[in-house]
Amino acid sequence: MKFALDSDSDSGSISSSETDSPSVKSTSSKHDSTSQIPNPMSELGRRIREATLEPESDDDHPRVVRRDSYDSENEAADLLDVASEVSSVSESDEEPVKQVIPPVIRNVPAEQGVSHHASSGASKQTMTMSTSRSLHDLVTRKAGVATLRDESTQPSPPELFARRIELEALTNGQMLINKRMALIRRAVSEEPTVSPDSAWLAKQEMKREQDEIARLMQAMTVEKKERAGALKNKISGLWSSIDVAVSARTKQATEAQHRAEAAKKLEEEKKQAEAQRAAQVVKKAEDERRAAKEAAERRAREEADLKREAEDKAAEEQRQAEIRKKEQESAITTTAASSTQTPERAALVTAVTQENQRTRTMVHQRRGSADFYRWRLEQDYIKKNIHQPVKTNPALKGSLFKIAAKMRRFVGQVTNKKSVIVRVTGDIHKILCEQLGRETSAANPAIYKTDLPVAYLYMTSRLAKCLIEQAEAEVSVKADAAFPVAWVVLGLLVRGHASFGPILFSRLAKKCPWVVPHLPRPDSSDPAAIRKAAGFDVNETTSSFVERMTGICTFYFAILQTSLTPLISTLPIPPTPQQLLDLVIPEFRLPRAWTWLRSILQPRTIQHHPVSSLIAAWLRVCGAEVMRTYGPAQTGKLLNLVGDKASLLGAESTASRERVHMLLDECARKGSVEGHPRKMWE
Structure with missing residues (x-):
């Protein structure tokens, strides 16, 4: 809330302007400089509110109420006097102040609050604070108190003592009230008056600052993203370099291992080839020796078979010759003795012929x-x-x-x-x-x-x-x-x-x-x-x-x-x-x-x-x-x-x-x- 005190009346009036933010800051520009505005949540604002506002109480105690305005400054002064008399009844020093202060507070609302600029051309609304009872009731009560004083012109000693105590309390309360009112006027007087132009300038300045802040924030966001991207690229490049280096090292190690294995394999193959060549030479020599031996044995068998076949053939030819000779002899004998052949002789010739045929057949069958x-x-x-x-x-x-x-x-x-x-x-x-x-x-x-x-x-x-x-x-x-x-x-x-x-x-x-x-x-x-x-x-x-x-x-x-x-x-x-x-x-x-x-x-x-x-x-x-x-x-x-x-x-x-x-x-x-x-x- 924003407060301002009008110095036109003795009682002083306080103008206030409500904002949406609980914290209040003053804005200044090169055209209009403003000082710090009292914050309603500060100690000063709290006491002003306590002095001007009083919750409802019994009928014997006055209530502080809000009014839009007072009829005149005299009416406000009468209200202060009544408040002074009423404050003498209070037992504490703080309560009379709350009951009798009738400051006039002008409420000047702002469209955007104190943290924003006040709208230009806005009229100030004045709100005055008073007790819960009307001004006429308070004046009537004051007249009643004066009548009581006149009736007891000759007070007793206890009454005198009580009056003296009351007067001292009233005096002390009035002094305290004056002191506090002076503090309020001084605090309010130090607040500069905000004109429509200055509010517009402040609003423009605020808007400019907001735009600048937005640009700065946007620039910071962009820069943050760029830095994050650059960092990410740098990290990615670093890891890529690491991967390339690792791959290169691994490839070199693998190639070296492969070369070693290839060399070892080549050496083994060379040894195996030499061993195979040696084995082949030995095997070839053995095969040639065995083949020569087998060929010799085979030739020997073939020669033996040929020899045996030749012997068999010679024996067969000899047998055939003997058979032919016998046949010829038999034929000659048969021819010579054909005239004198007997049946016994013919049967013998037939038997010899059949025996020769059986002999030839047995040779082939065998x-x-x-x-x-x-x-x-x-x-x-x-x-x-x-x-x-x-x-x-x-x-x-x-x-x-x-x-x-x-x-x-x-x-x-x-x-x-x-x-x-x-x-x-x-x-x-x-x-x-x-x-x-x-x-x-x-x-x-x-x-x-x-x-x-x-x-x-x-x-x-x-x-x-x-x-x-x-x-x-x-x-x-x-x-x-x-x-x-x-x-x-x-x-x-x-x-x-x-x-x-x-x-x-x-x-x-x-x-x-x-x-x-x-x-x-x-x-x-x-x-x-x-x-x-x-x-x-x-x-x-x-x-x-x-x-x-x-x-x-x-x-x-x-x-x-x-x-x-x-x-x-x-x-x-x-x-x-x-x-x-x-x-x-x-x-x-x-x-x-x-x-x-x-x-x-x-x-x-x-x-x-x-x-x-x-x-x-x-x-x-x-x-x-x-x-x-x-x-x-x-x-x-x-x-x-x-x-x-x-x-x-x-x-x-x-x-x-x-x-x-x-x-x-x-x-x-x-x-x-x-x-x-x-x-x-x-």
């Missing part, structure tokens, strides 16, 4: 039987030394089964195209070399019954089984499927897998004895044993048996007639003729086709069911290649022999026998055997 039982021993060796160790090792068996399934898929992908055949052969060759532990070639082959890993031999046996099963399933239905599989077999042989040949032929002899050819004799006369010895499966019909045997033999004939020349062109280094003899066993060479047909025509085998179908398959698959190799003259002799015995072929196979007659008639008419159209790859 040779076929020897071949069959030799491969029967090979089957026992494979079962004992290859299959049995794998079966007793479940882990090895499981891993090899997965690889065998992979090879089976490769075999199923074979077609008669050169690219497919070469690719499949290479894939199987890679798998076998992985199991062998080294790369094979014609110069470094894997010879059978040498120090070879069991896993490698087992995989070759599984491959042979897979090929035979495909021949049973597909070749028996369509003969064209035999030729691409035959290319794969010979492709593996010329790539150094020499052990694959004996294993494959031993399995062929086991599944189909007719590839030898030989019909083994069972140990008993049981029909089931006889059927099993002939190659029948359990509960297999004769037609199914003939079809299956024909498919396997067709696969075998396709191998016999396949030329190695196209395969050699697919190898990086062509093998020598001697290496080819070491890689391909005699059972897979073309001369075997001639001996097979000659052996199948023996009396013991010619009358069985599959013989006519097998001879027809031989003519379709091998006939053209045999005639091209041995010439029409020699091949014609062999075919004439087949024709002579065609009536004996498979007594129960009429259709197959007729097919053989048709093929022989066609060969005789054309003078050659027509080759199979799909025997060469595309």
